[in-house]
Amino acid sequence: MHVHRRTHFGISESQVTEEHIWRARRLFLQKSALSGAALLGSSLLSRHVLSKPSPPESYAGLDFKKLAAKDKVTEFKAITTYNNFYEFGTGKDDPAKYAHTLKTTPWTIEVSGACHKPGTFDVRTLAPKKQWEERIYRLRCVEGWSMVIPWLGIPLAPLLKRFEPTGNAKFVQFETLYRPNEMPGQKRAVLDWPYVEGLRIDEAMNPLSFLALGLYGKTLPNQNGAPLRLVVPWKYGFKSIKSIVRISFAEKMPITSWVKASPKEYGFYSNVNPQVPHRRWSQKRERRIGEFRKHETLMFNGYGDYVADLYQGMDLKKYF
Ligand SMILES: Nc1nc2c(c(=O)[nH]1)N[C@H]1C(S)=C(S)[C@@H](COP(=O)(O)O)O[C@H]1N2
Ligand SMILES: [Mo]
Secondary structure, eight states, X not given: OOOXXXXXXXXXXXXXXXXXXXXHHHHHXXXXXXXXXXXXXXXXXXXXXXXXXXXXXXXXXXXXXXXXXXXXXXXXXXXXXXXXXXXXXXXXXXXXXXXXXXXXXXXXXXXXXXXXSOEEEEXXXXXXXXXXXXEEEEEEOTTSEEEEEEEEEEEHHHHHHHTOBOTTOOEEEEEEOOOTTTOGGGGSTTSOSSOEEEEEHHHXXXXXXXXXEEETTEEOOGGGTTTOEEEOTTBOGGGSOOSEEEEEEXXXXXXXHHHHHOTTTOOSSOBOOTTSOBTTBOOSEEEETTOSXXXXXXXXXXXXXXXXXXXXXXXXXXXX
């Protein structure tokens, strides 16, 4: 994650098409008097197939207009060719080059730990594509670059509730697939595989926490974490773990891959915070991929209205 490298975004015909279709559809929907806000609102309020109970009460208080990032959406080409996915190498262009070897069907996710109804499910049974919601969220890497991504997927909380976490479930741990034959980066001990991430249970249940199954109106490309990856928009990018195969409810704080690799540089919380520098660089500004202008980094990546109360009374310099 420490490598800074610049990439050019020459755009090929096929890649433009997907972005072009997405933009055209969006424009059409806007013209037919359905604002982005109304769209998000209606899909959030409709029940999705496997979610029982229906979305949390707190959804009612969400301001969907504010929730959708207003910044210019990053180009499809950049989102799918400038990646961090160490299972395929540490270079930003490695995932786009090598992730095609990953087989994403069949794909089973195992849910275990402190819950009444542990079990496994196939990712294809999660929700039909037409029920996926679009969430335009910023993604900010701890390295100092950021993107605005039109994710497609489902909120995390209703899925977790299906497994009925017990009162002992204080944390949720997520794990990526370990399959070195398909993920050549795992043949090197860059990280302690499999990649592990975690959230406190109330963070996981926050209505902003999202499971992405697609982007730009399409199924998720492998390099972006197919078939299923976490998106936690107020935290640094590395919390958004890709290609998840295991979810477990835990009593104790999970030891995440990056904390294990370098506890002085990476904390469990890793909330985007311009006031708390990384050990080796400032976090006050960020380079938006595809733009020249630098952006000021916002507290909680700009999502403070929805998440700041999770950290009431905590010293965020200590719990970084
Ligand atoms: N399994 C796994 N998940 C991962 C990573 C990784 O190396 N392996 N990198 C993280 C980091 S550091 C970032 S910034 C984001 C990048 O997501 P993107 O490539 O879709 O932009 O994925 C995160 N999720
Ligand atoms: Mo990152």
